Amino acid sequence: MAEPRTFGDRLAATFATRGHLCVGIDPHAWLLEAWGLPDDATGLREFGLRVVEAAAGRIGIVKPQVAFFERHGSAGFAALERVVGAARSAGLLVIADAKRGDLGSTVDAYGQAWLTPGSPLEADAMTVNAYQGVGTLAGPIALAREAGKGLLVLAATSNAEALPTQTAILAPGGSNGGRAGRTVAAGIVDEVIGLNTTTAPDAAASPTVGSFGVVIGATVDPARFGIPLEAMAVAPATPVLAPGFGHQGAEFSGLRERYGAVAPFVIASSSRDVLSAGPSGISEALLRQAEELASCLG
Numbered sequence: 001m002a003e004p005r006t007f008g009d010r011l012a013a014t015f016a017t018r019g020h021l022c023v024g025i026d027p028h029a030w031l032l033e034a035w036g037l038p039d040d041a042t043g044l045r046e047f048g049l050r051v052v053e054a055a056a057g058r059i060g061i062v063k064p065q066v067a068f069f070e071r072h073g074s075a076g077f078a079a080l081e082r083v084v085g086a087a088r089s090a091g092l093l094v095i096a097d098a099k100r101g102d103l104g105s106t107v108d109a110y111g112q113a114w115l116t117p118g119s120p121l122e123a124d125a126m127t128v129n130a131y132q133g134v135g136t137l138a139g140p141i142a143l144a145r146e147a148g149k150g151l152l153v154l155a156a157t158s159n160a161e162a163l164p165t166q167t168a169i170l171a172p173g174g175s176n177g178g179r180a181g182r183t184v185a186a187g188i189v190d191e192v193i194g195l196n197t198t199t200a201p202d203a204a205a206s207p208t209v210g211s212f213g214v215v216i217g218a219t220v221d222p223a224r225f226g227i228p229l230e231a232m233a234v235a236p237a238t239p240v241l242a243p244g245f246g247h248q249g250a251e252f253s254g255l256r257e258r259y260g261a262v263a264p265f266v267i268a269s270s271s272r273d274v275l276s277a278g279p280s281g282i283s284e285a286l287l288r289q290a291e292e293l294a295s296c297l298g
């Protein structure tokens, strides 16, 4: 059977067959040491490939954190290419956690790096930030539509320092002027919902999940940001990348209450908590977490 054309369709298929768990591939120096691996490009590659091997067939989504590979320069990027390639070949959805953002002409190149079919770092989706305006993302948005890729835009992040900025109130004026009075996070979410509704004609007959999602940390209260959860759940739903489970304190048992109507479209991400099970324990830890998550969502 042909692979679903859009990221949203592939995500919907993954939710149905492999569930909602995403493991973050975050090779912190202390984790490399705990795994008995060197803190260099060979260690990164080995770590990433072992996580991919553990994830394949057990869960559906991996999220390599680019920063840890970037620490080792070009050799780190070569390791990341191998890990991303292995994950995609294993049928896992790959979200490149690159958190790129810039003015339009520059962000276009970031989009090309991570979303162009056949590019060395090709992923299924990437994280981006829109603090220079969602409009700056026009290039990656167009590329994602054309290539069947996805974007996950930071809205309400899991870290406490973000609260004052992301709950700040939008001023009138500019292309986002109609959203004046709402929070920065809610304005971003609203614009991303709009991207999904305007993509629909091109996608499957009635897509259930859109290709453009937002990041809403599992440690925050979406109501505090005025985020319209019900509107996000209207088909094609705006998926949510939800980091913060495990090490940052969020629990799967709180997921339904936190995300309300949009809970069925949440990608629940955990890195350190799962990775600290080590190379011999990670497969079992992934299965256990996937089961727990499924029972909380079921």
Ligand SMILES: O=C(O)c1cc(=O)[nH]c(=O)n1[C@@H]1O[C@H](COP(=O)(O)O)[C@@H](O)[C@H]1O
Binding pocket: 024, 026, 065, 097, 127, 156, 157, 158, 159, 215, 216, 217, 241, 243, 244, 245, 246, 247, 248, 269, 270, 271, 272, 273
């Ligand atoms: O975009 C992300 O993935 C992200 C957004 C956010 O709001 N908070 C957040 O922690 N993340 C990422 O998710 C991962 C969380 O890792 P753990 O706290 O170890 O599970 C890190 O790679 C973060 O960069």
